[in-house]
Amino acid sequence: MLEVKNLQAFYGESIILKNINLDVQEGRIVCLLGRNGVGKSTFLKSIMGLVNTPCGSIRLQGSEIIDQPTYARARAGIGYVPQGRDIFPHISVKENLQLGLEVNNGKGNISPEVYELFPILKEMLARKGGNLSGGQQQQLAIARALVAHPKLLMFDEPTEGIQPSIIKDIGKVILHLKKEGYTILIVEQYLEFILDIADYYYVMDKGTIVAQGFVCDMDKETIQHKISI
Amino acid sequence: MDTYLLQIFNGISVSSIFMLAALGLAITFGLMKIINMAHGEFIMIGAYAAYVIQNIFSQYLPASIFDFYFFIAIPASFLAAGIFGWVLERLVICHLYGRALDSILATWGVSLILQQLARSIFGAPNVDVKSPDWLNGALLIHPGLQLPYKRLFIMLMVIICMTAIYYLMYRSNYGRKIRAVMQNRAMAASLGINTRKIDAYTFAFGSGLAGIAGCALTLLGSIGPTLGTNYIVDTFMVVVLGGVGSLWGTIAGGFLIGTGNTTLEFLTDATLGKVLIFTLVIIFLQWRPKGLFTINSRSLDE
Numbered sequence: 001m002l003e004v005k006n007l008q009a010f011y012g013e014s015i016i017l018k019n020i021n022l023d024v025q026e027g028r029i030v031c032l033l034g035r036n037g038v039g040k041s042t043f044l045k046s047i048m049g050l051v052n053t054p055c056g057s058i059r060l061q062g063s064e065i066i067d068q069p070t071y072a073r074a075r076a077g078i079g080y081v082p083q084g085r086d087i088f089p090h091i092s093v094k095e096n097l098q099l100g101l102e103v104n105n106g107k108g109n110i111s112p113e114v115y116e117l118f119p120i121l122k123e124m125l126a127r128k129g130g131n132l133s134g135g136q137q138q139q140l141a142i143a144r145a146l147v148a149h150p151k152l153l154m155f156d157e158p159t160e161g162i163q164p165s166i167i168k169d170i171g172k173v174i175l176h177l178k179k180e181g182y183t184i185l186i187v188e189q190y191l192e193f194i195l196d197i198a199d200y201y202y203v204m205d206k207g208t209i210v211a212q213g214f215v216c217d218m219d220k221e222t223i224q225h226k227i228s229i
Numbered sequence: 230m231d232t233y234l235l236q237i238f239n240g241i242s243v244s245s246i247f248m249l250a251a252l253g254l255a256i257t258f259g260l261m262k263i264i265n266m267a268h269g270e271f272i273m274i275g276a277y278a279a280y281v282i283q284n285i286f287s288q289y290l291p292a293s294i295f296d297f298y299f300f301i302a303i304p305a306s307f308l309a310a311g312i313f314g315w316v317l318e319r320l321v322i323c324h325l326y327g328r329a330l331d332s333i334l335a336t337w338g339v340s341l342i343l344q345q346l347a348r349s350i351f352g353a354p355n356v357d358v359k360s361p362d363w364l365n366g367a368l369l370i371h372p373g374l375q376l377p378y379k380r381l382f383i384m385l386m387v388i389i390c391m392t393a394i395y396y397l398m399y400r401s402n403y404g405r406k407i408r409a410v411m412q413n414r415a416m417a418a419s420l421g422i423n424t425r426k427i428d429a430y431t432f433a434f435g436s437g438l439a440g441i442a443g444c445a446l447t448l449l450g451s452i453g454p455t456l457g458t459n460y461i462v463d464t465f466m467v468v469v470l471g472g473v474g475s476l477w478g479t480i481a482g483g484f485l486i487g488t489g490n491t492t493l494e495f496l497t498d499a500t501l502g503k504v505l506i507f508t509l510v511i512i513f514l515q516w517r518p519k520g521l522f523t524i525n526s527r528s529l530d531e
Contacts, residue, residue, distance in 0.1 A: 071418045
């Protein structure tokens with residue numbers, strides 16, 4: 001589904017990602033682990049086209065997208081749930097969801113399934129996005145990415161700063177999405193959360209991949225050591 | 230008292246023109262963080278577009294339909310200023326995103342070029358646009374207080390435009406996209422919104438609004454190449470006072486500046502009135518630096 005080869009990424013003059021190779025196979029949940037500041041979020045941003053990526057290759061379902069502008073990558077079928085959620089604060093929850101349909105030029109409807117996954121959103125449709133709590137904003141951000149049925153879903157630290165009960169809900173939603181056949185790439189620091197849901201993992205340190213493997217074969221303690229400070 | 234009421238009425242009708250121009254400015258500034266010093270020139274372009282339409286009607290079309298030229302002039306002004314705005318965005322503004330200071334200098338240069346262009350085409354002296362006959366005369370409230378039809382017509386026109394803008398910005402797909410890009414450009418792009426296209430269309434639309442303002446100004450007096458410069462300061466003041474990017478703020482700011490200006494001018498004189506209104510705006514902004522209408526929310530990234 002997604003193949004990244006020899007990817008470099010820069011913020012201005014400084015290099016953040018040195019040489020990344022990463023694959024996400026169709027129908028799998030792949031997780032990218034790592035400490036703060038090693039370039040995990042930058043990696044997702046470079047797939048989205050939000051940072052400068054002078055060399056390397058990003059292929060989505062076999063076609064190269066590294067030269068495409070951000071909006072075209074979204075339209076090619078990448079759903080992005082950024083760190084910090086990035087809900088539009090001054091417009092309503094409903095309008096936030098409707099913006100998720102923009103990949104199809106705003107056509108189509110918000111499927112009822114979204115409200116089944118996140119019942120809380122249905123009660124809050126008229127509220128301003130900025131007035132939701134952190135956990136509600138996270139659910140809204142996931143719902144907003146889902147309304148367009150993307151081929152690849154990318155989550156950036158979905159558990160960060162969120163109360164345990166909602167983390168559990170989000171975990172359930174991700175497993176449900178896997179059953180439905182979604183391909184998912186998650187960036188995380190919270191190892192326990194990943195163990196239950198991911199199939200394959202990569203560990204990133206200082207802008208390169210330092211370990212990878214199947215989650216079922218993972219040596220938990222070594223990995224925990226690699227990603228904790 | 231009647232004189233004062235008439236002054237207030239005139240003040241509101243002039244400031245309603247500012248509101249229209251200021252809305253264009255507020256939308257483009259809110260969206261692109263570009264300070265467009267050439268915005269006044271779009272007022273001028275709109276005014277000259279009305280002048281051209283008037284000339285076409287008086288020269289090539291039967292005199293009986295001359296009085297209706299204004300209904301053609303309004304959309305023509307919008308289109309003319311909008312097309313100039315679109316070209317400006319594509320050629321100049323799109324290279325200046327995120328560089329507010331450079332944008333002031335560059336758009337000021339553009340404004341000088343546009344003024345000279347008008348001078349070369351239409352000549353330096355002011356030209357007159359003849360108002361349609363049906364706008365001459367006044368509504369008699371009681372002897373001593375007459376409200377000119379022209380100014381009533383301007384107010385009606387501005388109210389119609391405001392309603393249209395409201396629906397476009399808050400009730401349409403396009404408006405939703407504009408607001409999304411204003412609030413978070415990167416996320417809007419990540420949802421598949423072509424932000425470059427939104428920028429270009431919105432800039433053209435904002436310029437077109439200034440064009441309509443220019444068209445309205447032709448009813449109040451003669452027009453010349455420097456028309457825009459005369460109005461741009463007041464327009465900026467309305468935007469700053471109202472709060473950038475806020476529709477209601479711009480309307481309230483326009484009302485306050487309009488009525489305040491005329492009141493103070495009535496009580497003192499034209500120059501002192503201007504000085505006083507500027508001083509009051511400055512003092513007000515010390516108290517509320519973001520303007521009349523600010524938006525509060527829970528989000529941290531502001």
